[in-house]
Amino acid sequence: MTDPIIHMEGIKKHFGNVIALNGVTFDVRPGECHCLLGDNGAGKSTFIKTMSGVHKPTAGSISFEGRPMSFDSPRDAMEAGIATVFQDLAMIPLMSVTRNFFMGREPKKGRFVKRFDLDAANAICMEEMRKMGINLRAPDQAVGTLSGGERQTVAIARAVYFGAKVLILDEPTSALGVRQTSNVLATIARVRSQGVGVVFISHNVRHALAVGDRFTVLNRGQTLGTAMKGEIDAAELQDLMAGGQELATLEGSLGGTI
């Protein structure tokens, strides 16, 4: 098995007297999708913010491509190749897909006056979106006209195009319909096959099982262990997320619909 791109060992994060993370161990290998599951308040958000350089861990070590690493800012993490797609997606609805795609990283041309090379940008954008299975009507289509799933895909395509080695997706499917969810999951599978390590954060066990290679469950700031695909089923994951409590009794009355 290949070495992990990023390995986080015993990460602790305290905010004043609140212990948000209390010893989390997590790693991602190239070309795998590692799902991080946890209920609300389990510490998922804090953990990905630590991974993407927003927070500095109180204790614990991070090694990136085998070397110890400490990120001072999200920018550091981004430059190292850790891209995070947050739930708000960092997309501007009134701007075109191309302009969003290259926002802050515009390709330039021209010797004296540095122009925004729109033709190249449009071509790249159309091509990258096509690779992700989305046919844009036109590259100048406003992002506001895209569906939630398509926007998610634009954000993923953008991160991959700009050289992400690790792609952190924060609940990418939580607000999507059935069809769009399957599109986004297919996108994740595509990205993974390109050798990118995907961190998929979710509280939806079915979505995780559909695309994940490994599963780590986070509960009350601690990792409860990592399971390989095939070693664990939906019910067990669900139990772990809930801390093995009331859900077992709820399960019966809900008929396994969660």
Next chain:
Amino acid sequence: MAVDATAQTDERIKSESFTTRMMKRPELGAIGGVILVTIFFMVTASGSMFTLAGVMNFLTPAAQLGILGIAAAMLMIGGEFDLSIGSMVAFAGMIFGVLVVNMGLPLIFAIPLTLGFAAAMGAVNGAIVLKTGLPSFIVTLAFLFILRGASLVGLKLFTGGSTQLRGVRDAVEGDWLTPLFSGDAFGWLFVWLADAGIVPTLRNGAPSIPGIPVEILWFIAMALIATFILLRTPAGNWIFATGGDKNAASNSGVPVRRVKISLFMLTACAAALVAIITVIDTGSTDARRGFMKEFEAIIAAVIGGCLLTGGYGSAIGAFFGAIIFGMVTIGLTYTGFDQDWFQVFLGAMLLLAVVFNNAIRKRVTGER
């Protein structure tokens, strides 16, 4: 993964007609407005309005407003307002007047100094807005009064009690930079055109207009440069992104603060440019200069398709918005209407533009 996407089409997306595509341009409303206003005056005004001389006559005030309007449009696209530009015209006019009259500086020093002063004030405006996180509306409203008051006090101080500073024309007479900021350009061309019989002549054989007033050239140049920046440079993309959603923009690596401060400096400089042009033109400056111009500039920008919420708009739109303004102000004198209808017309125009823009925005984003 080689999917032949050209062959795939989504059956649910209707192909867009040329008209639908045009409908989505932010400047459409302003161009439509120009056409409507032109038709209106074609019918009601005397024919002399649309002669060459008549056109220059309404383009001159349009240009003075347009220089402000284009800058205001860029700032609005960047998500901020500047209500102090009118007062800035008076303030920069005072600075300029003092530099050339009281201190006797040649234009080569006076103009950069005036622009520098204005830019510094713009930067202060921007810095306060960014530091406090208050709406720029309120911060620049404060500067509307501060700068207006400072111009009054300053003028009295430098002239020994008068609120008007005269003698600018004498001071700049013969300066090699004066023709860039005052008078008419391409006079020789019009003499030649008149001789060739293309341009009508006055009784003494001179062409009916002495040339193109320089402010119109500044106005056109500014519209072209602003449009180029907005649509074809990375900086333009940053302006749209900053106004659209400043968190998303800064998360994507756009230098949001630098963009906003630069835009505030730009609007202040545009006000200073208008001040320089009009002060040289009239030969004097006074504390009432630029009165209400901040609102007129914003109206021009809004008629030109700028959204009040930022992130959307166009410099060409503001260009046409300013032309509508000039046509209405001057055009009413060519008609039998009372000139004071101007303000009624203006308000109605603004209302119409805002309603129209709102509908357009929904179309663009596909909102339902």
